[in-house]
Amino acid sequence: MFEQLGLIGCGLMGGSFALALKRAGLVKRVVGYSKSPSTTEKARQLGVIDVEAPSALLAVSGADVVLVAVPVAATEATFKAIRHLVDRDMLIMDVGSTKRDVIDSARRALRENVGAFVPCHPVAGKEVSGVEHADPDLYSGKQVVLTPIEKTQVAQLAKAEALWDALGCHVLKMSPEAHDSAFAAVSHLPHMVAFALVNAIVSQPTGPDFLSLAGPGFRDFTRIAASDPKVWRDILMANRQELLEQSRLFQSSLAGLEKLLESGDGEGLESLIGQASSTRARWRMGKK
Amino acid sequence: MFEQLGLIGCGLMGGSFALALKRAGLVKRVVGYSKSPSTTEKARQLGVIDVEAPSALLAVSGADVVLVAVPVAATEATFKAIRHLVDRDMLIMDVGSTKRDVIDSARRALRENVGAFVPCHPVAGKEVSGVEHADPDLYSGKQVVLTPIEKTQVAQLAKAEALWDALGCHVLKMSPEAHDSAFAAVSHLPHMVAFALVNAIVSQPTGPDFLSLAGPGFRDFTRIAASDPKVWRDILMANRQELLEQSRLFQSSLAGLEKLLESGDGEGLESLIGQASSTRARWRMGKK
Numbered sequence: 001m002f003e004q005l006g007l008i009g010c011g012l013m014g015g016s017f018a019l020a021l022k023r024a025g026l027v028k029r030v031v032g033y034s035k036s037p038s039t040t041e042k043a044r045q046l047g048v049i050d051v052e053a054p055s056a057l058l059a060v061s062g063a064d065v066v067l068v069a070v071p072v073a074a075t076e077a078t079f080k081a082i083r084h085l086v087d088r089d090m091l092i093m094d095v096g097s098t099k100r101d102v103i104d105s106a107r108r109a110l111r112e113n114v115g116a117f118v119p120c121h122p123v124a125g126k127e128v129s130g131v132e133h134a135d136p137d138l139y140s141g142k143q144v145v146l147t148p149i150e151k152t153q154v155a156q157l158a159k160a161e162a163l164w165d166a167l168g169c170h171v172l173k174m175s176p177e178a179h180d181s182a183f184a185a186v187s188h189l190p191h192m193v194a195f196a197l198v199n200a201i202v203s204q205p206t207g208p209d210f211l212s213l214a215g216p217g218f219r220d221f222t223r224i225a226a227s228d229p230k231v232w233r234d235i236l237m238a239n240r241q242e243l244l245e246q247s248r249l250f251q252s253s254l255a256g257l258e259k260l261l262e263s264g265d266g267e268g269l270e271s272l273i274g275q276a277s278s279t280r281a282r283w284r285m286g287k288k
Numbered sequence: 289m290f291e292q293l294g295l296i297g298c299g300l301m302g303g304s305f306a307l308a309l310k311r312a313g314l315v316k317r318v319v320g321y322s323k324s325p326s327t328t329e330k331a332r333q334l335g336v337i338d339v340e341a342p343s344a345l346l347a348v349s350g351a352d353v354v355l356v357a358v359p360v361a362a363t364e365a366t367f368k369a370i371r372h373l374v375d376r377d378m379l380i381m382d383v384g385s386t387k388r389d390v391i392d393s394a395r396r397a398l399r400e401n402v403g404a405f406v407p408c409h410p411v412a413g414k415e416v417s418g419v420e421h422a423d424p425d426l427y428s429g430k431q432v433v434l435t436p437i438e439k440t441q442v443a444q445l446a447k448a449e450a451l452w453d454a455l456g457c458h459v460l461k462m463s464p465e466a467h468d469s470a471f472a473a474v475s476h477l478p479h480m481v482a483f484a485l486v487n488a489i490v491s492q493p494t495g496p497d498f499l500s501l502a503g504p505g506f507r508d509f510t511r512i513a514a515s516d517p518k519v520w521r522d523i524l525m526a527n528r529q530e531l532l533e534q535s536r537l538f539q540s541s542l543a544g545l546e547k548l549l550e551s552g553d554g555e556g557l558e559s560l561i562g563q564a565s566s567t568r569a570r571w572r573m574g575k576k
Contacts, residue, residue, distance in 0.1 A: 185495075199541045213460075213470045215431065220509070254480070261525065273524075277514050277517050279499075286500070
């Protein structure tokens with residue numbers, strides 16, 4: 001149980017966390033800050049936060065738990081803004097989709113207090129952004145990956161685990177490197193591919209007509225293409241090395257299918273489609 | 289109102305059509321045939337068809353409406369099998385995702401009776417196949433594209449339009465060429481890309497671990513990768529020229545994103561993601 005959550009970034013991710021924490025009775029008071037004062041005000045009006053803070057630093061004042069829920073490229077500036085009020089007894093977490101860059105920022109900005117920071121990636125989201133879409137169920141039943149480093153305090157790690165667990169999440173721990181490799185493949189690449197495919201269609205003269213014919217397969221495949229541009233710019237850029245490597249493997253896999261099409265090899269094509277189909281049919285979210 | 293539906297192919301698409309027609313009171317009797325006798329039997333046991341036919345030809349005997357719902361590469365053999373009982377008063381339709389190859393097959397096999405055939409593509413489906421997933425609501429609210437040719441009889445076209453309309457579909461008409469170009473972009477390419485991406489991940493040594501971390505974005509993006517291998521082998525192969533052209537445009541769009549990542553151009557990246565995001569956010573299924 002916490003006294004006060006300092007929420008920095010009152011968007012979809014941060015707002016949903018605050019609502020979930022409140023509903024679970026895990027926090028008494030939420031003090032929130034967003035870069036845009038109108039967002040902070042809306043968060044208060046919606047009951048997502050209780051008190052508006054005029055700065056990130058003041059959102060941290062008096063907090064025993066802090067969530068940094070900003071686009072990953074804004075993490076370092078945020079840590080620098082709050083460092084003077086960070087102490088080793090606080091639990092500080094983030095929700096970033098990349099972990100190595102966030103941890104580098106934390107080391108540089110928080111220095112001797114970096115042990116208070118537990119890097120977190122809840123594997124949850126929506127294609128819409130903004131506090132108006134905040135949802136106390138967003139994290140429920142989802143996986144949360146924690147990527148502690150050698151300096152992470154054991155007590156803070158245990159608190160973070162217990163907190164996400166209490167929100168109904170499945171908590172996993174792995175190295176920041178393993179995390180970034182995996183999410184390059186299963187999240188960042190699909191986003192980049194979905195962006196590229198939508199752009200390729202809409203850039204054709206007949207693209208708008210084509211789009212008007214698209215059905216449920218297209219709807220689901222491209223849902224993630226509607227994601228927030230600033231958030232995804234930061235994620236793709238932060239993890240670009242792993243992402244470019246995954247994109248190379250993907251393009252080689254695509255070229256294999258094209259070669260079978262060009263040579264008219266129906267048997268080979270059926271076999272590769274069969275591999276994808278049986279893999280995907282067996283897959284269950286959050287299961288080995 | 290029809291007396292008897294001859295259903296050739298009692299799978300997801302054909303079975304759903306039979307159930308929808310029955311529920312709407314548009315047919316008195318459904319006589320069904322599938323290549324596998326156990327499928328035909330299951331279709332009867334499930335109430336999808338009323339009578340099992342021992343051959344495609346016998347499924348057509350006595351029918352005033354015929355639906356050919358087989359993988360597109362099996363269309364020509366099916367038309368050849370039934371040609372001796374096809375007459376100009378019947379309404380014959382298909383549900384194929386490609387139209388030029390199906391029409392070529394119909395011209396070759398049905399010859400002077402090709403005017404009884406109205407080429408149809410209901411833009412509906414599921415990633416699961418088989419009559420056990422047949423669903424009377426599958427087509428409801430979906431688009432159906434009719435691609436008549438110069439020989440298509442006006443009366444049969446009008447009957448087909450009225451039938452799909454009565455099932456709650458939005459009926460569109462266009463040329464087979466326009467159809468195949470559009471669906472290469474919005475359906476066949478997304479399927480090929482989803483197959484390639486799943487294969488690229490699972491072929492890596494750490495692929496299974498990566499997959500166990502994947503979340504809701506991956507789930508929706510790859511849903512179509514679980515599609516039936518034979519059905520999609522045929523579709524991709526039948527429309528390969530248009531598909532390869534769309535794949536080329538997609539890869540060029542992807543290369544544009546990669547170039548911005550490599551050069552660290554965050555502004556350019558945000559702009560391209562923004563184009564995809566606003567396009568997809570505005571898109572509504574079945575709306576111009």
